[in-house]
Amino acid sequence: MRDERPAPGGGVVDELDDDVLARRAGLGDRLAFTELVDRHGPALHRYASRMLDDPSETADCLQDAMADAWRGLSGFGGRSSVRTWMFTLVTHAVRRHQSRQLKRTAAPVDDEVLARRATGPGQDPARVVEMQGFVEALDAALRQLPEGQRSAWILKEVEGLSYAEVAEVGRTTPDVVRGRLSRARATLTTLLEDWR
Template identity: 45%
Template sequence: MLVRQAALGDKSAFAQLVRRHGPALYRYVLRLLGDPSDAQDCVQEALFSAWKNIAAFRGGSTIRTWLLVLGRNEAQKISQRRRPPFPQSGSRAPVDFDRVSAHVRNTHADPEGDTLENELLGALDAALLQLPERQRSVWMLREVEDLSYAEIASIIGASPTAVRGLLQRARTAIAGSLEEWR
């Protein structure tokens, strides 16, 4: 309903879509680009593209998936324009653990538990930074954004079977990196 209204030029309907899906779009492109300023530019370009092209949206995917595809495309453009001639280690953004930490949060409020949680999240961040971009992207879309394999496949331009493989390799690599935490 909101998509149809936005396609007819209803700015308030589009604003509701932005409020609903903008935070996930920002989290996703921030992790891809590693720079808050670049991520803001990327979201702005993706949303501008969405506004211009929303009438062409046919509902083959969810609006959220479509926006994430637009965001990924814009992030790739920005990344290609700003890529240094030689890769720099550690230049990726740390993962926003707001949603991930809910899964590993210690329910007992104690300083030792908080310290261990922070160390675990730091180790997870380091493990994620070691993943190739597609594996990291798939892991974040599944584990943080809770998207289906079909939605992720649509976003990264792969089959659901390829998404399963990428996710399995990402999980295996992360498990190996976090072996000392078991």
């Protein structure tokens, strides 16, 4: 649905580029900031919820990350895209929450885990084609991935970030991202084999 609220500085907020919204929000424009959150919130939530796997933690994490965004926009220099920057803030918040909660990050996947399939007992993928079921199976598969691989796969394959952007979010290099993605794909391919 289009957001036809007039932007104070002109234009319609949902037609404005992220950079323009970020510039305005950085100067205190709450409407511009809210549009940025509405624009990227679903993807950020999708990402955070699969990194934390806890609805309450996810909500707290997003609150923290968006508060960081509001505080940081006045100094946002545009060195990365606004979207990448917001994913970076969420990633930092995820790590803080994991650290605070002493959440154990997923262990590397071993052969035994790889042997398990993401489908439940007795499920027949040929008949279960609903999106929800598939998403649940995918979530189960994603939980098997180590954090770095899970993050890289979601950011690259689901959210469409480039290798360089994924590397920036994860504070690593594009080569490391390629390696993580390769391993993530191999694991997910195995775990989701029944859905082929």
